Amino acid sequence: MLERLTVDEAALTIASSGSELGPVCDKAREYAAASKAPNTVLAYRSDWQHFNTWCLLQGLETMPAAPHTIALFIADLGGVNKPATIIRRLAAISKVHQAAGHESPCAMRHAEVREVLAGIKRTHGTAQAGKAALLTDHLRQMLDVIRPDSLIGKRDTAMLLLGFAGAFRRSELCALTINDIVFKDDGLKVTLRHSKTDQEGQGRAVGIPYGSNPQLCPVRSLRRWLEAAAIVEGPLFRGVNRHGHVADHAVTHQVVRRIVQRYCKTAGLDVTQFSAHSLRSGFVTQATIGGASERSIMNQTGHKNSAMIRRYTRDLDLWRDNAATRLGL
Numbered sequence: 001m002l003e004r005l006t007v008d009e010a011a012l013t014i015a016s017s018g019s020e021l022g023p024v025c026d027k028a029r030e031y032a033a034a035s036k037a038p039n040t041v042l043a044y045r046s047d048w049q050h051f052n053t054w055c056l057l058q059g060l061e062t063m064p065a066a067p068h069t070i071a072l073f074i075a076d077l078g079g080v081n082k083p084a085t086i087i088r089r090l091a092a093i094s095k096v097h098q099a100a101g102h103e104s105p106c107a108m109r110h111a112e113v114r115e116v117l118a119g120i121k122r123t124h125g126t127a128q129a130g131k132a133a134l135l136t137d138h139l140r141q142m143l144d145v146i147r148p149d150s151l152i153g154k155r156d157t158a159m160l161l162l163g164f165a166g167a168f169r170r171s172e173l174c175a176l177t178i179n180d181i182v183f184k185d186d187g188l189k190v191t192l193r194h195s196k197t198d199q200e201g202q203g204r205a206v207g208i209p210y211g212s213n214p215q216l217c218p219v220r221s222l223r224r225w226l227e228a229a230a231i232v233e234g235p236l237f238r239g240v241n242r243h244g245h246v247a248d249h250a251v252t253h254q255v256v257r258r259i260v261q262r263y264c265k266t267a268g269l270d271v272t273q274f275s276a277h278s279l280r281s282g283f284v285t286q287a288t289i290g291g292a293s294e295r296s297i298m299n300q301t302g303h304k305n306s307a308m309i310r311r312y313t314r315d316l317d318l319w320r321d322n323a324a325t326r327l328g329l
Helices: 002-006 022-032 038-058 067-077 083-099 112-123 138-145 151-166 170-175 218-229 253-266 276-289 292-300 307-314
Strands: 179-186 186-191 205-208 239-240 244-250
Touching: 038 067, 038 083, 067 083, 067 112, 083 186, 138 151, 138 253, 138 276, 151 170, 151 205, 151 218, 151 239, 151 253, 151 276, 170 253, 179 218, 186 218, 205 218, 276 292, 276 307, 292 307
Parallel strands: none
Antiparallel strands: 179 186, 186 205, 239 244
16 A cells, blocks of 8 residues: 555556556556655655554554544644644545545544544644754854865855755755756856746746855855866766765755754854754845845745745744834833
8 A cells, every 4th residue: 555655546556467558557657656756755655654553553444444543543643743743644644545445534524533633733732843044144154164175065065055045945956957057147047947836847947146255155156066076967966975086966855954964063053953944944034134025035935925934034023123122111
């Protein structure tokens, strides 16, 4: 059943042996498998395995599961897992049931599931603790501890500055290739082929202007890295070993996270407060402090509405134009 998480539709299990439609069925399976991001598939698989193991330990039927079983399962998770994690696990269980041709036992029309989930949210809350935003001053501190003459130093400098100025997710940084960038008179044009909010690959262009300080300029830093690594095709950011050998493959999401945390720690910042996503949230926060409009920020981040932008800057809103400053205290 876990394998079916890579192919959402039960209809695609049509037997193709001895049929002229065999190649078409294979093609349909490939397209269905591409309908979900790899990370989503991995998360669903892990969630289903957790539920399956729990049911076995409790002596309850896994497939098809009863709504009562689901209510007991999420009650056991309450207070241990965040509500967002519980909701994701419900989604995984629902997907597997639907792929097998069963009605989802997780539907909110089942009163016991709905009420237990509502009770978990009310008791434990739904707020997610996000990482802190990396602001320009933080970034300067990080860049100060990077060896600018080393190959790894050039790569890491370019990655941090481009990630910050482009408000890129780590998945977007890892996916960039030489074909996705064009150096222009005004800066760098970056084309994102796929992103979290563009699963169908329509693509969008992001402009990266030249910085006023050549050492902090994302455009010049990227050019220095590409020239030093002699990269003329393929992935933009790649692994570099201790002998200075540049790999052919792109860095992974985990490498981007480690790079951010390594330099935060070396610069004396609280490493527990920052993650790779801090580059993106840092862009939003710093641009807001600098007076950029929500529309211009959204053009860079790719957000379709301002709700997430305001979520990133909610701490700023505690102090800006605060009515308590007019109390005469």
